[in-house]
Amino acid sequence: MTLSQLKTRDTDRGVPAVPRPSEPAHIIKDDAEAIAVAKKLAADFAPGAAIRDRERIWPVRELDQFSQSGLWSINVPKRFGGPEVSYATLAKVIEIISAADSSIGQIAQNHLGVVAAIRTVSDEAQQRLLFGEVRRGTRFGNAFSEFGSKRAVDFETRFTDHGDHVVVNGQKFYSSGALLAHLVPIVALDDQGRAWYAIAERDAEGLTVIDDWSSFGQRTTLSGTVILKDVKVPKTHLVPGYKGYEVPTADGAIFQIIQVAIDTGIAQAAIDETIAFVRTKSRAWVDSGLEHAWQDPYTIQAVGDLTLRLHAAQALLEKAGYAIDRAIATPNADTVAEAQIVTAEAKVLSTEIAIAATNKLFELAGTRSTLAEHQLDRHWRNARTHTLHDPVRWKYAILGNYFLNGEKPPLHAWS
Helix, strand or coil, X not given: CCHHHCCCCEEEEECCCCCCCCCXXXXXXXXXXXXXXXXXXXXXXXXXXXXXXXXXXXXXXXXXXXXXXXXXXXXXXXXXXXXXXXXXXXXXXXXXXXXXXXXXXXXXXXXXXXXXXXXHHCCHHHHHHHHHHHHHXXXXXXXXXXXXXXXXXXXXXXXXXXXXXXXXXXXXXXXXXXXXXXXXXXXXXXXXXXXXXXXXXXXXXXXXXXXXXXXXXXXXXXCCEEEEEEEEEEHHHEECHHHHHCCCCCHHHHHHHHHHHHHHHHHHHHHHHHHHHHHHCCCCCCXXXXXXXXXCHHHHHHHHHHHHHHHHHHHHHXXXXXXXXXXXXXXXXXXXXXXXHHHHHHHHHHHHHHHHHHHHHHHHHCHHHHCHHHCCHHHHHHHHHHCCCCCHHHHHHHHHHHHHHCCCCCCCCCC
């Protein structure tokens, strides 16, 4: 059985690594091309999204297309041969892909975040080495979060220094993209309790990725448990991630804006499905006196409301992208706080519209929209799962403290 045919969880053994691409990835030339390539890929990804979700078929072909398209290197700086597009463009790319298949959109999330972190904290030699990998089409997965810790920032995974390399031990979960990654950045603590990215080869001895992701949503994000037993990582691939949060940088906002883009993509897909179903399959209500469901004034009002709220979230998403660009160009407490705040605003609205649009779909489309053949429940399941990544109720507190008391947001990957 090939990887692309795998439909069930393999919890008994680790999943074998995939080889690096045999041909170098395309390099995007500018922002306009990035959007155009994303739209072309989305048109190809969308038709198979429902069956991949239903059967839990890994998007092997689609992921190869995605990473080879050049879109996985769009935030590599120009001085290292990358496109360095605006983060407003990067967010739009992720939104477009996520509207087609939100699991595929999420797979790129941590890769792009790690690329941003390397730009912030690595020295020039390490940047040249790792950005070269990214430009060739190498995919980063992730092994960040841990299942049993008290808080998301509490890590038990550690490494020990062995001269020219370190040895990592621990266990991870929520490891989006790790199954089909080429390199796996592992968040591990040194003897001072500082968090680094130890970027290991996916097929490194002692690194095992188990296909045990069982969530009801985002089912094909290639996540699972990562077991790390005496995994060797050369110091050339040891990135001091903690430095990105010792002083104000845009690193946290970058991780967050990608989350926002996934959710606006889910909302866009749900609204598009609602419109298509109401226009072609739904029946007018018996008391309406109307011939077609799309003539219903209450449905018209609801679609208008959903679209307006989506556009508001998208506008803040774009604004956040430009704020991140400014924070990267001129990093200081004020520019970084602005990027964090606008991104937090976008996160609130994107969460609300993703949940609202995926829920309203069934009310407006009617009972037949719940039939299994349409697979429309995947949008709600995806929205409900992905929006749990970090609690929006805390975003309101961050916003209130900033505007009322002048308190800047905390510096970490969730802010």
